Amino acid sequence: MNTYLRILSYARPYSRFVPVYIVYTLMAIIFGLLNFTLLKPLFDVIFEQVDSEVLLSYQNKPDFTFSIDYFTHLFNYYFLQVAEEYGKMGTLFYVCLIIVVSVFLANLFTYLSGVVLAKVRAVVIKRMRTDIFDQVSRLHIGYFSSERKGDLMSKMTNDVQEVENTIVQSLRVVFREPATIILYFAVLFFMSVKLTLFTILIIPISGAIIGGITRRLKKKAVESQQSLGRIVNILDETLGGMRVIKAFNAEWFMARKFDEETDHYAAVNVNMARKNELASPISQFLGVTVVAGILVYGGSLVLSGESTLGASDFITYIIIFTQVLNPAKEISRAVSNIQRGIASADRIFQVIDTKSKITDPDTPLAFDSFQKEIKFEQVSFGYEDEMVIKEVSFTLSKGKTIALVGPSGGGKSTLADLVPRFYDPTHGIISIDGHDLKELSLADLRKHMGIVTQESILFNDTVFNNIAFGMDEVSEEDVMEAAKIANAHGFISEMEHGYQTNIGERGAKLSGGQKQRLSIARAILKNPAILILDEATSALDSESELLVQEALTKLMQNRTTLVIAHRLSTIQHADEILVVEKGRIIQRGTHTDLMQQEGMYQKLSSIQSV
Structure with missing residues (x-):
């Protein structure tokens, strides 16, 4: 009843x-x-x-x-x-x-x-x-x-x-x-x-x-x-x-x-x-x-x-x-x-009636711009009883790039997902400019972030609407400029209806490299202060990877970036590299520093150079 x-x-x-x-x-x-x-x-x-x-x-x-x-x-x-x-x-x-x-x-x-x-x-x-x-x-x-x-x-x-x-x-x-x-x-x-x-x-x-x-x-x-x-x-x-x-x-x-x-x-x-x-x-x-x-x-x-x-x-x-x-x-x-x-x-x-585990606070703090740093302090996270992140601490300063590397299943993507609060840590604190992420509204936090993942998430819509996704009152000139920076304008112009071409379900009419460049163009148009790149080039062929990496380099300029990398050659210029294995940071330093140490990073580098 x-x-x-x-x-x-x-x-x-x-x-x-x-x-x-x-x-x-x-x-x-x-x-x-x-x-x-x-x-x-x-x-x-x-x-x-x-x-x-x-x-x-x-x-x-x-x-x-x-x-x-x-x-x-x-x-x-x-x-x-x-x-x-x-x-x-x-x-x-x-x-x-x-x-x-x-x-x-x-x-x-x-x-x-x-x-x-x-x-x-x-x-x-x-x-x-x-x-x-x-x-x-x-x-x-x-x-x-x-x-x-x-x-x-x-x-x-x-x-x-x-x-x-x-x-x-x-x-x-x-x-x-x-x-x-x-x-x-x-x-x-x-x-x-x-x-x-x-x-x-x-x-x-x-x-x-x-x-x-x-x-x-x-x-x-x-x-x-x-x-x-x-x-x-x-x-x-x-x-x-x-x-x-x-x-x-x-x-x-x-x-x-x-x-x-x-x-x-x-x-x-x-x-x-x-x-x-x-x-x-x-x-x-x-x-x-x-x-x-x-x-x-x-x-x-x-x-x-x-x-x-x-x-x-x-x-x-x-x-x-x-x-x-x-x-x-x-x-x-x-x-x-x-x-x-x-x-x-x-x-x-x-x-x-299902309660979301990620919610806004009752009285969120105002967060208009990113000024200083993102800080992980003794952060642990687990799915039910299994802990996949264990007591991780690091600081990502504004304008710097930190890269996460390591074997699959080590917790790299989970670490990245904690920054936009896709999940909340089980223990520890993640803060931005000194504020616990839980003190901010999700909308305020995420509007400062751009995310490009290994799997390009596109929608059954036009090229224009996919690049301008989630943004109101965007001009075609702005979309075209973002596409040029992402090395996407060329192939878009050759499509039957240009920027008004429908790309099919999940971008079925595009190649892997083209999908990824549209995702990058979307991030460029948003112009975020913080970038999260989750193995954005790992699934591409050499030619597409070159074009996408060039677009990513342009995107990363003057931004705060957290990169998850499979190919170590793409993150050699990162300000700090964190080697993650079984949920823990086992090595940290620059590419040069890590290459001089025996350990996981040197092992991965030698395998990829063969």
Whole structure:
């Protein structure tokens, strides 16, 4: 119930929707009910059941009171006037005309209430999609290391769609169908208390049976959505790794993996369908059984003269009661569907409720410009129980370059990720200009930093938008100047639409060197005071590396730079080189100093010079 109410909270403020929806719905129910209550006088005319003494009591127009008796008396007053003036056919025409008008108005208000609900649905789903997208964007980097991307994508797409198709679609049932049942039963009680009490005793039996079915649906719904998330994950891995799959003739392996998961998904959904589809025929069967019971019980009362209902009254009663079955059936179907929607909503709220481990302080310090230094003091960091950085201390002064080298898996990239607060240290302090990084807002800290990684992160957009990414009001001249410094202007100019050329998903239309130069151009345009270069040339061929290294050299001029290097030749001019192994700094100094010492740096240099 809490999940359902939380979904509805996305429709706030309710004042925009609820009053109008209630009015439209009540009018639709009232006019729909009027259609069937008018059947009694229609039957009376057809079967000549009009009692002259009864009609005599309706010759005077009643004084207004807000009651059923007033409206009944008023209708019969006009009914009598028409009967006297136009006879039986005129009366029949009069009743049929009112029924047609009533049906039109009932459908009109049903349509208007549906339009209001469509607006509610649009608002709820838009806000929910925005909420989960914003939350995912705010979460710390470490969250994405432990979560499958495909499962996240499934929650943001399939689960939200499931909520729309089930819970939001069923909002009509929450008010309209119960209100319909209440008003219809009010009329049934007015017609015959004894007969209506009989029906109320039988109906809960069907409700208990259907309730037992729907309670089993939620568990299977959760399993279904989890399986769908795994399917999306397999698809993402297959499309992203197609080269490797084909190179290793592994199509069969991925196909088998996909088949197994889709078989499981199909089995779960068939199981759900069995239970879901069972609710409707059971409710219909039980409903017809109840009607049959009413026919037997009520008919015997009418035939024996023990009932106050006449023949036309009883037929009208049966017709009105059958109309109660439809909203009851809709409620049972909606309850079944809502179980699936709640399972999906729980998965969505699981993401929305996740607390980011990297947050802004309550009152961040102002940080307008980088002036002095970045300092690591006895910094340690671990993923869960495994410590990957151990008591690291160093100072990166403004305008200087520090290079991190060492074997893979030693913690170099993790050290670099601590500077823009992608992670926070487990122990120790990282400060900038004397301020703990945790005292600054993330936006203020990161706006002074530019990052170029080994994997060029580009987007399915134009060259211009990729270079100007995250920056407003950037001129084409500025973008072109950044591209020239990054040695990218030449190949961009040769593209079909120049800077307005779409580069495809993840820059698929570009070579590795071209992608990297666009990433460098993006960093140049940002003009950051602090640069973080994470093996920016390690994946390139010699020619591309030369062009990229030249662009990096231009980028690094007069900037404070932290470089992670695979090729030692690219960092020989660094002001200080830190050799990192197993999370510790085991050597430090300039290139010349380290080459004169026996140790890891000299060993790496000799290996690369072979």
